[in-house]
Amino acid sequence: MTEPGRAGPAEQGRRDAVEQVSAVRPFLLTEGRVVDGEQALPMETQLVATPEALAQLEQPHLAFERRAIIETCRVPVSLAELAARLKLHLNVVRVLVGDLHTRQLLTVHVPRAAGGSDLDILRRVIDGLRAIHTSGGPGHD
Template sequence: MADGTTPPGPDPVGPAPAVRPFLVTAGRVAPTAVGRPVPVETQVVATAEGLAELDGLSFEQHDIVAACRIPQSIAEVAAKLRLHLNVVRVLAEDLRSAGHLTVHVPDTGIVHDASVLRRVIDGLRAIPTP
C-alpha cells in the first residue's frame, strides 16, 4: 500500500454466507426429532461413514462433517463456519440421522456447582488489563 502498510490478508474462513438460513434447512427451524433443541454445548464428531461420503453432501453438510473430524460443540461449529446456530442444530440432527455424525448430548440431570462459576468469574476479574 502507498502508506507502507501491508494490505489485510485473505479471510481464513471466507466471507459469511449470503444464503438465508431457512433455505439451507428447507424452512425448518428445529430438528425433526421430537424434543427440545440440541444444547449449544452438545459435542459432535464425524463418523467414518460421514467422512467417506463427504463429496456427496451439500455444501453446508460437507463443511460441518469436515469441521467435525475432531469433536466440537455445536456452538464452535457454527462460529467456525459462520452459520446460524439453529442451522447447525438442524443440519447436525440430519447428519446424525444419516449416520454422518455422532452427537453427544450433555447430561442435563447433573447439578451444577455455582462455586465453580464463581471461581471462574473471580479469576477472569483478576486478569490485569493492558
C-alpha cells in the same frame, strides 16, 4: 458523485440484494424447517463425524454446508463452535446436524442435564474464591 461515507444508488442496491439473499439463505439451507425448542440440542453438545461420513467426503453428492460440517467434525467440536466456524446461525446448524445425525454421519454427545449438583459446585467455587481472598491470594504469605 456521492459524499464520502454515503453509498450511491448502485452500491445501496447491491447491499439490499445481499441482505435479501442472506435472509433467504437459512430458509433454503433448512428447507424451511426449524428446531422445536424442547428438542433443540444444547450449544455445548459435542459432535464427531462417523467413519461413514468421512468416507462420503470423497463423494460429490454432499451439499457444501453438510460437507463443511463433516470436515470440521473430524475432531470433536461443540455445536456453538461449529456454527461460529461456518458463520451460520446456531439454529440452522442444529437442523443440519440433526439431518446428518439421522443419516448416521455424525455422532452427537449431549451433555448431562443440569441437576442439583450445580448448586453444590457453585458453592464450592464461591468458598474457594473466599478462601483465596481472605488468605491474600496466591503468593501472599
